Amino acid sequence: MEGKHYFCAMRGIEEEIIRILTEEGAAFIRFTDITELPPEQNRNLPRAVSFGITLTPSYVQKVKETPDYVQMIIAQNQIEEDEFHLKELRAGELADRIAELLVLEGYQAYSLSDNNVIATHAWDAENLRTLLPQKTVAVLAGAGWVGKNNLLITPAYGPALTLGTVLTDAPLHIAGTQPMESKCGACRICTDICPAGAIYGKAWERHIPREERIDIHRCTTCLKCLVHCPYTRKYLKCRE
Ligand code: SF4
Ligand code: SF4
Numbered sequence: 157m158e159g160k161h162y163f164c165a166m167r168g169i170e171e172e173i174i175r176i177l178t179e180e181g182a183a184f185i186r187f188t189d190i191t192e193l194p195p196e197q198n199r200n201l202p203r204a205v206s207f208g209i210t211l212t213p214s215y216v217q218k219v220k221e222t223p224d225y226v227q228m229i230i231a232q233n234q235i236e237e238d239e240f241h242l243k244e245l246r247a248g249e250l251a252d253r254i255a256e257l258l259v260l261e262g263y264q265a266y267s268l269s270d271n272n273v274i275a276t277h278a279w280d281a282e283n284l285r286t287l288l289p290q291k292t293v294a295v296l297a298g299a300g301w302v303g304k305n306n307l308l309i310t311p312a313y314g315p316a317l318t319l320g321t322v323l324t325d326a327p328l329h330i331a332g333t334q335p336m337e338s339k340c341g342a343c344r345i346c347t348d349i350c351p352a353g354a355i356y357g358k359a360w361e362r363h364i365p366r367e368e369r370i371d372i373h374r375c376t377t378c379l380k381c382l383v384h385c386p387y388t389r390k391y392l393k394c395r396e
Contacts, residue, residue, distance in 0.1 A: 169261055170328060173254055180250055183210045183313055187328040188297035197288040199266055201323040205254060206297040208317035209247050213395045215239040216316050220383040247320035254322045268321040284372050290319040298333030302360040305346035305381035306370045314387030346381035
């Protein structure tokens with residue numbers, strides 16, 4: 157009987173997480189096993205919630221059509237209203253909220269929101285690196301692969317998403333997912349379009365260090381490699 161109540165309570169939490177994220181328009185929500193990660197990355201927590209919130213096609217189109225979009229919004233002091241910026245914040249807030257919900261239910265939980273990562277000293281500002289990139293968890297969850305542009309690429313939305321992640325010991329129901337292989341193939345669009353020359357053009361494979369694929373210190377976050385990726389184009393085309 158106790159086991160049955162426990163099962164029902166767990167299903168209730170899972171449903172609540174899915175409800176919260178679905179209401180926010182999450183494009184994918186996955187529960188995944190992260191036990192294969194080292195303890196400094198998974199914090200001895202065995203599972204994770206990984207989700208993605210899409211950028212709107214109109215926003216992607218606007219960035220694409222504006223030659224120096226990011227410089228423009230910086231010059232016009234409009235960063236605070238930028239959709240990418242707002243959705244990154246929103247994904248972080250949602251991850252924090254889900255972590256709080258799990259803690260209230262008596263589980264351990266750790267949000268990979270920017271605020272929490274910085275507050276818990278898991279952000280290396282000198283090397284622009286976190287202890288556990290959110291895309292690493294999304295890859296384990298089978299949501300996509302890491303593109304030559306170092307962004308998570310999903311088959312349906314390309315890299316046009318912001319990510320949220322929560323690590324936990326809650327016994328979430330884990331679907332049998334397999335990490336995807338890179339589907340970048342011979343594509344060089346992001347490599348050729350990057351104005352900073354930051355992308356080396358080497359296809360991602362798990363365990364190949366980031367430094368062999370991209371010079372992150374050169375990246376100006378101009379978003380060109382995001383909006384011009386053919387998987388982003390496919391997403392826009394599907395929404396037309
Ligand atoms: S965001 Fe811009 S600068 Fe950074 S890797 Fe992509 S194209 Fe290059
Ligand atoms: S632009 Fe091409 S190479 Fe770059 S991430 Fe997208 S599919 Fe991969």
